Amino acid sequence: MNITLTSIGHVRTIRADPTDDNWDNETTRIDLDTTRFTADALLSLDSFSQVEVLYWFHHAEAAISALGAHHPRDNTAWPLAGIFAQRGKNRPNRIGLTICKVLKVECTTLHVEGLDAIDSTPVLDLKPWMIGFAPRENAREPQWAKELLSGY
Amino acid sequence: MNITLTSIGHVRTIRADPTDDNWDNETTRIDLDTTRFTADALLSLDSFSQVEVLYWFHHAEAAISALGAHHPRDNTAWPLAGIFAQRGKNRPNRIGLTICKVLKVECTTLHVEGLDAIDSTPVLDLKPWMIGFAPRENAREPQWAKELLSGY
Numbered sequence: 432m433n434i435t436l437t438s439i440g441h442v443r444t445i446r447a448d449p450t451d452d453n454w455d456n457e458t459t460r461i462d463l464d465t466t467r468f469t470a471d472a473l474l475s476l477d478s479f480s481q482v483e484v485l486y487w488f489h490h491a492e493a494a495i496s497a498l499g500a501h502h503p504r505d506n507t508a509w510p511l512a513g514i515f516a517q518r519g520k521n522r523p524n525r526i527g528l529t530i531c532k533v534l535k536v537e538c539t540t541l542h543v544e545g546l547d548a549i550d551s552t553p554v555l556d557l558k559p560w561m562i563g564f565a566p567r568e569n570a571r572e573p574q575w576a577k578e579l580l581s582g583y
Numbered sequence: 584m585n586i587t588l589t590s591i592g593h594v595r596t597i598r599a600d601p602t603d604d605n606w607d608n609e610t611t612r613i614d615l616d617t618t619r620f621t622a623d624a625l626l627s628l629d630s631f632s633q634v635e636v637l638y639w640f641h642h643a644e645a646a647i648s649a650l651g652a653h654h655p656r657d658n659t660a661w662p663l664a665g666i667f668a669q670r671g672k673n674r675p676n677r678i679g680l681t682i683c684k685v686l687k688v689e690c691t692t693l694h695v696e697g698l699d700a701i702d703s704t705p706v707l708d709l710k711p712w713m714i715g716f717a718p719r720e721n722a723r724e725p726q727w728a729k730e731l732l733s734g735y
Contacts, residue, residue: 432589432590432705433587433588433589434587434588434589434590434639434705434707435585435586435587435588436585436586436587436588436676436678437584437585437586437675437676438584438586439667439675439676467650467675468650468651469651471650471651471652471665472650472651472652472665472666472667473665473667473668474652474663474664474665474668475652475662475663475664475665475668475725476664476665476667476668478664478668478723478724478725479668479722479723479724479725479728480718480720480721480722480723480724481718481722482667483680485637485678485680487586498619498620498623498624499620499621499623499624500623500624500626500627510627511626511627512626512627512628512630513623513624513625513626513627513628514624515591515624515625515628515634515693515708515709515710515711516625516626516627516628516630516631516711517711518710518711518713518716522708523589523591523619523708524588524589524591524707524708526588526637526678526707526708528635528637528680528708528710529716530716530717530718532718532719532720541667545719553584553586555586555676555678556667556674556675556676556678556680557667558667558670558680559667559668559669559670559724559728560718560722560724561670561724561728561731561732562722562724562728562729562732563728563729563732563733564670564681564682564732565682565717565718565722566632566633566682566684566712567684567697568632568684569632570631570632570633570712570714570717571630571631571632572630572631572632572711572712572713572714573627573630573631576631576711576713576714576715577714577715579713580713580714580715580716581715
């Protein structure tokens with residue numbers, strides 16, 4: 432089944448290079464498409480401290496999406512993991528998802544911290560982070576996931 | 584910019600009715616599209632306790648997506664909030680996103696708990712829940728969000 436989406440806006444940042452690490456302190460602007468949205472669309476989003484940003488890895492376009500298992504970041508010290516046991520950008524549907532800190536809403540622009548997306552990235556959706564949707568119990572993850580994120 | 588996605592699989596559950604509450608104890612199967620994926624795609628996903636399931640609200644099709652501000656669940660006791668300050672299904676691009684408990688991986692089938700999606704829902708992506716991507720500080724949310732989720 433094919434599903435056609437339309438970006439709701441774009442990422443504006445000085446970061447144009449899709450390197451893998453040190454994203455934590457990036458501050459980024461998301462400009463909504465003003466032909467479709469007014470300030471109403473972001474009303475009250477700043478009453479939440481965090482927002483989930485869904486975006487499209489547009490630069491992964493040329494690559495064939497990995498469908499099977501491979502070593503995360505091609506690091507053979509880490510075990511093989513399926514594409515759905517990883518979060519890398521070279522994946523089916525190429526949707527990225529990051530929980531960001533809400534800094535400020537200004538009309539049709541949202542300012543966030545911690546978004547790991549490069550300039551011009553199409554944004555697909557914004558969802559407020561609701562505490563009731565967080566994992567209900569302590570999360571468990573493999574050691575490689577901790578190591579992978581240690582420099583992120 | 585138009586973006587075309589293809590579902591990676593479908594939700595299989597006895598729940599066929601998109602009512603709003605009591606989703607917490609649902610156990611659900613996600614069957615990958617076996618014309619494209621093998622068991623490799625889910626390898627190691629069960630080393631994570633939680634998974635983020637991205638899916639498509641296919642039954643919201645007929646409705647015009649809300650683009651502006653409205654009362655969550657049309658409850659006028661709650662304040663107006665923009666569509667991007669809410670998580671309801673009637674939204675641009677109609678992407679749903681839920682953090683679910685991983686129960687079991689069986690070949691190309693993933694069994695989860697807590698997925699608020701009805702039978703036949705197209706699934707867009709699966710991402711392991713990595714602790715390092717969780718909010719770094721205590722989350723803040725408005726009172727209406729707590730009330731909305733109290734019966735979910």
